Amino acid sequence: xxxxxxxxxxxxxxxxxxxxxxxxxxxxxxxxxxxxxxxxxxxxxxxxxxxxxxxxxxxxxxxxxxxxxxxxxxxxxxxxxxxxxxxxxxxxxxxxxxxxxxxxxxxxxxxxxxxxxxxxxxxxxx
Amino acid sequence: xxxxxxxxxxxxxxxxxxxxxxxxxxxxxxxxxxxxxxxxxxxxxxxxxxxxxxxxxxxxxxxxxxxxxxxxxxxxxxxxxxxxxxxxxxxxxxxxxxxxxxxxxxxxxxxxxxxxxxxxxxxxxxxxxxxxxxxxxxxxxxxxxxxxxxxxxxxxxxxxxxxxxxxxxxxxxxxxxxxxxxxxxxxxxxxxxxxxxxxxxxxxxxxxxxxxxxxxxxxxxxxxxxxxxxxxx
Numbered sequence: 001x002x003x004x005x006x007x008x009x010x011x012x013x014x015x016x017x018x019x020x021x022x023x024x025x026x027x028x029x030x031x032x033x034x035x036x037x038x039x040x041x042x043x044x045x046x047x048x049x050x051x052x053x054x055x056x057x058x059x060x061x062x063x064x065x066x067x068x069x070x071x072x073x074x075x076x077x078x079x080x081x082x083x084x085x086x087x088x089x090x091x092x093x094x095x096x097x098x099x100x101x102x103x104x105x106x107x108x109x110x111x112x113x114x115x116x117x118x119x120x121x122x123x124x125x126x
Numbered sequence: 127x128x129x130x131x132x133x134x135x136x137x138x139x140x141x142x143x144x145x146x147x148x149x150x151x152x153x154x155x156x157x158x159x160x161x162x163x164x165x166x167x168x169x170x171x172x173x174x175x176x177x178x179x180x181x182x183x184x185x186x187x188x189x190x191x192x193x194x195x196x197x198x199x200x201x202x203x204x205x206x207x208x209x210x211x212x213x214x215x216x217x218x219x220x221x222x223x224x225x226x227x228x229x230x231x232x233x234x235x236x237x238x239x240x241x242x243x244x245x246x247x248x249x250x251x252x253x254x255x256x257x258x259x260x261x262x263x264x265x266x267x268x269x270x271x272x273x274x275x276x277x278x279x280x281x282x283x284x285x286x287x288x289x290x291x292x293x294x295x296x297x298x299x300x301x302x303x304x305x306x307x308x309x310x311x312x313x314x315x316x317x318x319x320x321x322x323x324x325x326x327x328x329x330x331x332x333x334x335x336x337x338x339x340x341x342x343x344x345x346x347x348x349x350x351x352x353x354x355x356x357x358x359x
Contacts, residue, residue, distance in 0.1 A: 097185075098187055098191050098194075098297075101183060101184060101185050101187060101191070102183070102187075102191070102194065102195040102198055104184060105181045105182055105183045105184060105195055106181060106195065106198065106199055106202070108181070108182060108184075109179075109180070109181045109182070109199075
């Protein structure tokens with residue numbers, strides 16, 4: 001079973017963690033879309049701290065000696081999912097940024113050439 | 127065939143005027159566009175001063191993103207053939223017609239100018255040739271195509287490949303990767319012999335220390351393309 005000291009530390013840690021997420025969301029510094037997986041991680045950790053019986057059961061089912069290893073394992077799994085999703089978000093963002101840069105540059109050329117044309121006409125007229 | 131030459135340029139102030147002058151004198155009937163990839167020197171000012179056709183990227187995108195800008199521009203403006211032509215004086219404009227010929231004849235959609243078919247002109251260092259041969263072997267294995275000069279940046283793309291490149295283009299070291307990408311998507315690739323010069327000024331984008339990393343990365347990229355096997359068409 002998880003030791004009481006560990007449960008208290010876990011509980012305090014998760015509560016601080018959830019508060020930080022709420023704070024970031026209130027400040028508009030984290031999109032709801034990206035916060036869901038973080039919140040889910042927090043809830044699962046909260047369950048681990050509140051109901052050590054569940055952790056014990058899972059540990060027994062998986063044949064894991066120490067209950068605390070299940071907590072670590074679940075945490076690592078969530079981290080992997082979050083990091084993977086971050087990489088995919090960054091890839092999408094860089095694709096979009098590149099496409100936007102290219103569109104802007106092609107438009108800039110059109111505008112520049114149009115300006116030259118107009119300037120040329122103006123100087124002819126005057 | 128409406129042809130455009132795309133000249134990617136990053137800090138090419140020493141070469142760009144000679145490159146464009148040589149190009150316009152030997153091929154007066156083709157258009158060109160310089161892609162100034164956010165150069166830190168006065169490349170843009172020189173282009174403006176000489177009245178060149180150029181696109182200024184506001185952020186440095188690297189050779190991949192820069193070339194892709196050119197392909198997008200070429201596709202949007204209805205060109206039939208887009209030629210990639212380096213701004214550093216390595217490529218000879220007189221071979222442009224040889225690159226266009228297979229596309230005109232309908233033999234291939236992507237044509238690569240190779241300096242190792244006739245083995246004339248600048249042949250690069252021994253180690254580089256070993257690397258290029260390794261890449262060629264990987265491409266043969268994964269793309270079923272004989273490529274003697276996989277890193278050659280002197281190439282011609284048909285309108286279909288232009289459209290493909292404007293949507294999907296390898297970003298970091300795009301020359302070998304783009305070959306496998308077009309092969310996986312079912313296009314035909316052909317090589318024609320060309321003669322290249324040693325760069326007249328400036329330094330190559332790939333330094334000696336980076337070349338090992340380059341080889342590993344590009345080989346992996348080619349293998350991944352084959353494994354994932356995604357058809358983008």
